[in-house]
Amino acid sequence: MFLGNEWKLPILHRIIVIVGLVEFPTNWINTLWRDVEHHEHSDTNISIKGGDAGVGETVEVKILTDSEKVARLRAGYGWLVPYVISLNDVITSIGAGMTVRYFPLFFMNDYGFSPMQLQILVGSCSIVVGIATCLCNRTSKILGRVKACFLFEGIGTACLYVLSYLYSLPLLLVVYFIRGGFQNAVYPLDRSLIMDYVVSKQRGRWNAVESITAASWAGSAALGGWLCDGHDYRYAFGITAHIYTVSLLMRIPLFFLVKEKIEDHDHDLQTALIEDGNKTHLQVCLESDVESI
Structure with missing residues (x-):
């Protein structure tokens, strides 16, 4: 607005130069991103308390490894x-x-x-x-x-x-x-x-x-x-x-x-029980710590 609100080349040239100068620091900020270290064949165990688990119960979920997940999804x-x-x-x-x-x-x-x-x-x-x-x-x-x-x-x-x-x-x-x-x-x-x-x-x-x-x-x-x-x-x-x-x-x-489960609101956390032959890739273990009264 301060440079002018008309379709004239001198005005447009100034705007282009200003925009170009602004892009330098913003692009430099993008160079600061770093990849998160990822181990393809490592398992991830997550403990979840509360929610659907009972009082004092811990739910341990073994997330499918990268290769196991892709092997399942590539079926057919x-x-x-x-x-x-x-x-x-x-x-x-x-x-x-x-x-x-x-x-x-x-x-x-x-x-x-x-x-x-x-x-x-x-x-x-x-x-x-x-x-x-x-x-x-x-x-x-x-x-x-x-x-x-x-x-x-x-x-x-x-x-x-x-x-x-x-x-x-x-x-x-x-x-x-x-x-x-x-x-x-x-x-x-x-x-x-x-x-x-x-x-x-x-x-x-x-x-x-x-x-x-x-x-x-x-x-x-x-x-x-x-x-x-x-x-x-x-x-x-x-x-x-x-x-x-x-x-x-x-x-x-x-x-x-x-093939996806519509009710799964978190696509990263697979909660379906998948079997590859006789081997179970997703194991859910419940440990009850509730003392009997």
């Missing part, structure tokens, strides 16, 4: 889960690159948004994404992660179809926020599903797939610009919605590949 065709989700991410990124980068131009050219109005819009969308992510997480505890992701991504895709035909600015803003929030809310759950099906030493390999996703985003942005110039922004929205629909349908196999 479970090993396909990371591939399905990663391919879904790439397809979604191709569609997003055609549209997301042109939302600011859409609001600026079609609705005359000023720089300040546009920044308020972008900042508000980030808040909505945070709220939608929490809502998606809560929904996953009721429906399961796969169904929650399908529901939220489906709503986001439907909203993008609506954006390609809607002209009323108040309604358009509402749909825009819903689309942005719901479409991006599934990312943490997708990551958790992938991590459930890979051992720790392979997680870096699957995280590297995100670089392919970023590359597809950049490439499709050129196609999106060509569509916007040759037609209009709403035409590009419609094409992206079709791509999102394909990505959404690709989630259907996950309904059959992923």
Whole structure:
């Protein structure tokens, strides 16, 4: 606001320089993170008092080791889960690159948004994404992660179809926020599903797939610009919605590949009794310290 609220290059140049300078200390802070030491084949024993345990009782839970957990989850065709989700991410990124980068131009050219109005819009969308992510997480505890992701991504895709035909600015803003929030809310759950099906030493390999996703985003942005110039922004929205629909349908196999307990509110603490042959991997021992009176 103090630098100016007009679409003029000198003003925009100053803003870009200031933002770039601010990024230096924030990026430096990220270098301070350290990986938590993890032993793949070590067991974790957790003592839980209270809750469902009786007075004076201690519940010791042996958590499945990394390799044991993955061996269980990969039963059948479970090993396909990371591939399905990663391919879904790439397809979604191709569609997003055609549209997301042109939302600011859409609001600026079609609705005359000023720089300040546009920044308020972008900042508000980030808040909505945070709220939608929490809502998606809560929904996953009721429906399961796969169904929650399908529901939220489906709503986001439907909203993008609506954006390609809607002209009323108040309604358009509402749909825009819903689309942005719901479409991006599934990312943490997708990551958790992938991590459930890979051992720790392979997680870096699957995280590297995100670089392919970023590359597809950049490439499709050129196609999106060509569509916007040759037609209009709403035409590009419609094409992206079709791509999102394909990505959404690709989630259907996950309904059959992923087996999870909906009532389990903590995915990290597995409380199911799993048997591998005749060996029990999860042992629950109750020790009663209550003295008889």
